[in-house]
Amino acid sequence: MDRTVIVEKLDIGHRGAVLEDGSVREWLIDDVHGPLQEGMIVAGRVENVLNGMDAAFIDIGDTKHGYLHMKEHPEYQAWKLREDGKPAPKAAALLQKGDRVIVQVKKEAAGSKGCSLTMLLSISGTYTIYMPYGGYAAVSKKIKDESRAAIRREVRSWLAEQEGIIVRTNAEETESELLKEEFKLLRSRIDGMLKEKPKAPGTLYYDESRTDLRVEKDYVGAANTAVITNDADLAAQWKRTSPHVTWRAGSLFPAYNLDKELEKSLRSFVWLKNGGSLMIQETEAMTVIDVNSGKYTGSSGMRDTAYDVNMAAAEEISRQLRLRNIGGMVIIDFIEMNRSDAAKQVEETLQAALRRDGSTTNVAGFTRLGNMEMTRKQTRRKLSQLLTESCPCCSGAGRLKTLWQLTEELKQQAQAEEAEACLFDVPERLAAYLRKESFARGLPELYIRIRRGNDRAELVRTGTVEEIKGSGERLGGVLS
Structure with missing residues (x-):
């Protein structure tokens, strides 16, 4: 598989596209106006300390204050690691109203509840996860036992005081110097945040869903992957770890005809290569995909026509779910085939295509009514939510950019x-x-x-x- 990642710098943030074998498979767009999401590191101000709950409420610039339990405070973590028999520190001893803090979102706001927060920060790289207050070194269990012990000894020697590190699976064949270089980079990022002057509540320090960070973690240095960007600073930084990074001046989306492709990804109607079609309808509770034969008439009967369209649809549905970042429950209305072996092949084709998707998916199979049920883990806002909004004229039945x-x-x-x-x-x-x-x-x-x-x-x-x-x-x- 040949893969090219395009990263374009905008006035605010970046946007990009992942092309595999010449076809767009994923859009990378900074969610500059989105809600606080899991993993984000933001500035906060203590609004209230509740000793009875051993917790505090933090103003993080959102409509609802975030909730911070004292077990998520670095001083509490230090007490736990010391194991000296002294009583645990109380909330009032750790925080006072008005204190400025840096917190990370553990769980997003839902309903009437604000975000759950932690002060035990962590940031991920390609090979490691750095935790300034972690207090331990761990190595992925998927790495061979004989390698794990050596890697753990090596990374422990880099840690100071309360620091912690997790070595990810893809680090097994990676040189120690490259791991150490990434560790230093992640450490410097956290140190930079902690040394800065306090900022206004809600100020964003770090967002791992940012386009540049996602590309750095998942694609820079990956096999058979070329990265092209018009951001000179990013290009210089990434070239230190990969020879397959290219800087190119000017706007990249028009140069690679990506604007038209992005426009197509917002439409509900999708043509299949063989003339069949998909109708994709997103609702709050689920996404419904209707498969139609469209212009495809086949050549050997309705059975084979239905089978051919469904097989092409299974491949394209996997691509569309990833392109649009659709999550939650998905119902697919394939064309009826009346053959159990054909239905099984369509299901297997869909499952095989979904394995190339980075998000967790689960295909439940065909229901008694003949529809396919599946789920896909929602990691970020859907493309339609990023680039469009409800139309005020039709009470949300339509979408506007x-x-x-x-x-x-x-x-x-x-x-x-x-x-x-x-x-x-x-x-x-x-x-x-x-x-x-x-x-x-x-x-x-x-x-x-x-x-x-x-x-x-x-x-x-x-x-x-x-x-x-x-x-x-x-x-x-x-x-x-």
């Missing part, structure tokens, strides 16, 4: 033009957002005019500033 996504598309269009100024027709809701937005240098001067109807930015004219400035409202806020 987010203002952030529309703004990025406008910037991409402007950047592709070799002009001094660009005029766009935009909907009113986007105009209000653009007036507050900042734009990087290098873009043409941007002018807008309000247009009712279509909900997107449309480039209508380019030219000199003198030619354009009387036709619309100029956007300001240029970043230095």
Whole structure:
């Protein structure tokens, strides 16, 4: 398998795509406006300390305060490791109202409850997990016994005081120097957070779902994988560990025709290569996928036609679930085949395709009603949630692109033009957002005019500033 990972730098964050054998298999997009998620490290301020519960409530910039039990405090962890017989420290001795703290989300907010938090931070690399307060060294049980003992002795020699480390399975064939280099990098990241001046509650220090961190952990240095980015700093950093990293100037999504592919990933209708089709409907409780024969008529009867379409659909459904990052329960309405052996082959094809998916999946099989049931673990927000929002006009029955996504598309269009100024027709809701937005240098001067109807930015004219400035409202806020 040949794999190429594209990473494009934006004004805020990054976005990327994973291409396997020339086809997009996964989108990597920073969730800049999303809720706090498991693993995120944020600044907090102690709002209330409850001795009776041995816990504290922390302001983390969310609508609900986070919950921190004292067992998740480094001083409590140090007491546990000492085993000196002294009583455990109480909440009031460890935290006071108004204290500034750095916390990590253990469990996301749900319903009326805020996030569960810990001060026992941990961050993951490609081969190791670093824990500044872990107090132990562990090695994956999947590594051979004769190698585990040697690796554990080696990594223990790197630890100081309360530090901890977990060595992951893929480190078995990795040179010790590379492991140590990653360990130092992870340690320096945590040290940098802890040494910074206290920040406002909710300020994000670390997000392992960030595009650059995910690429660094999962793809840089991986076999048969090339990484291409227009971020010079990332390219220089990644080249230290992999010769297959390339820096390329300019916008990468238009260069690789990825904008059109991303647009397709938001549509409910998907064509199969043989002319069949899928209809993908996402609901709050589950996702329903309907398989249709579409343009495919086959050549040897309805049975074989149904079988051929279902086999192609099984492969494509696996790809679409990963592309759209769909999680939870999935119901698939395959075309009825009336043959148990054919149904078994379709199920096996789906299971084999899902094994290439990094998320945990479980195929329960066909129900008595003939539908396929399966689940996929939700690790991040769905693509539709990242790039679209509920339509206010139809009470959420439809979806509109987010203002952030529309703004990025406008910037991409402007950047592709070799002009001094660009005029766009935009909907009113986007105009209000653009007036507050900042734009990087290098873009043409941007002018807008309000247009009712279509909900997107449309480039209508380019030219000199003198030619354009009387036709619309100029956007300001240029970043230095």
